[in-house]
Amino acid sequence: MNALKVIGGRGLREAWRTPDALLPTLLIPLFFLVVNVGQAARIFPTDTTPFLRGQNYGAFQLPATILLAASFGTAALYLVEEIENRYFDKIRATPVSRTSIALGRLISEPIKIAAMTVVIIVVALPFGVRLASGIVGVLLLVLQAAGWATGYAAFLQFVALKTRSSAATNSAGLVFFPLLFLTPNFVPRDLLTDVMEVAATLNPVTYVTEAMRSLILEPLNWSAIAPGFIVVAAFVGVMPAINVRVMSKYD
């Protein structure tokens, strides 16, 4: 536990000290938000678009922005850098459990993304976005984003530990884009074509997006929120466990 805290603390310090790595993870999702809203907002005016529930199109797009910000997995990129420059071997030479080494870096990820989600929400507020589920909804939104970020960083850490290559780890990060575009990103699921609807239904990211969207557009609706949390819980449960397993065999 102590080692976990020490390694986790270093991860946070590292994030704080590298704003050049942190800022793009905030600015790029906000850029996509502006572009997507700019392209589609006139097609979906608030007055005549029932699925917006009285809000503007920015509110509908906000989950994709938050999820994108939560899917950079910078902790894994730092890890692979350490593997390549051999500092990782130095950490491994200490008598700390491999579980602590595998999980320590992940600790900083949910904290970073929780803060970033709050910033994104605050940025969205002046543009008319409201969180219809209230303060509990904000907390759930932040929790869900932080959970997703942990799972995604663990997925990238898995790639880093397996390949020991920054190029491969960076490339693996792009996996999120097809997953995001196979969600009901621009319209609700029932307005997608049949093929896209099937793809979106099979895509676990869909449920996370829909849960986040529900938290933004409507009062607490557990039937929409729960599937998203189940997906995130499974992701957070499985990916770090795989990390620990890979780490225990790492040589």
Place this chain on the structure above:
Amino acid sequence: MRHKIGVALQDVGLDPRQSGREILVLQARLFGLSTAAAATRAEELLELVDLTDAADRRTKTYSGGMKRRLDLASALVHRPDVLFLDEPTTGLDPASRLVVWEEVRRINALGVTVFLTTQYLEEADQLCSRLAIIDSGRIVR
């Protein structure tokens, strides 16, 4: 076993985003020292390898010789009985090599057994009290 040995590999592995002091404190904490004890140990080691002035600078600003000395110090945080040094002066300029030699002598004088591999015969000549020559993985002399 890990408490008994210290290792400094041929490639200096340091975190460029941390200061020399932070690296030593982290290493000491991972070897089980308390926060206060780790800070004291880091201070001692910074003094030993003559990096006190640069202690709070991030290691990405260090020269090759300074990085090597910090690497040596980080291998000593837990007071190992035996220190393994894998070609500790490879890639260093002549002045930095002399400084590292001096550090190795100082560490040895503290009672640490130093097990050093090198390709430079004059380095072996300068530093080693016992010598073995390895060829193709076998001790030939």
